Amino acid sequence: MSILxxxxxxxxxxxxKSSDVENFDKDLAKxxxxxxxxxxxxxxxxxxAAPQVGIKKRIVVIDLKEEGKSNPMTLINPKIIFYSEExxxxxxxxxxxxxxxxxxxxxxxxxxxxxxxxxxKNKKKLTGLMSICIQHEIDHLDGILFIDYLSNLKxxxxxxxxxKFKKNDEKTT
Ligand code: ZN
Numbered sequence: 001m002s003i004l005x006x007x008x009x010x011x012x013x014x015x016x017k018s019s020d021v022e023n024f025d026k027d028l029a030k031x032x033x034x035x036x037x038x039x040x041x042x043x044x045x046x047x048x049a050a051p052q053v054g055i056k057k058r059i060v061v062i063d064l065k066e067e068g069k070s071n072p073m074t075l076i077n078p079k080i081i082f083y084s085e086e087x088x089x090x091x092x093x094x095x096x097x098x099x100x101x102x103x104x105x106x107x108x109x110x111x112x113x114x115x116x117x118x119x120x121k122n123k124k125k126l127t128g129l130m131s132i133c134i135q136h137e138i139d140h141l142d143g144i145l146f147i148d149y150l151s152n153l154k155x156x157x158x159x160x161x162x163x164k165f166k167k168n169d170e171k172t173t
Contacts, residue, residue: 049140099165
């Protein structure tokens, strides 16, 4: 297993659309393992999408670690088939935008379809933080970042925060 490099804004690869996974092979299993290792190594991340580590495939890994309990979820080719009209505002952050947080309004519940590593189809209605997290991660697969929902001023601030964050990071490591 290996920890992968997480791309940060303004890397153009974060703005690209990812393609469906077609081969459910050993390489896919390894990719998912590496993504989980990368997510856990980040310390504070609860989800990671493949484009964030430079892989243009529709793969998402999530572990909300609610109440300290690990609950890893692997979603291959996930699709949202229903969005609730009821919204939920939550402060979001992103491993690709380190050091920046802002409120985003999203559907309080969604119904999601996805395939597992075993190619088995799953369908589930998700609410609250899980719903928010899934919407955030699936956005990554379409090249959308949570700052795309914010004003240009806030977007600029996010970019500055990341620049500063990376400078500090260089000093400490
Ligand atoms: Zn993100």
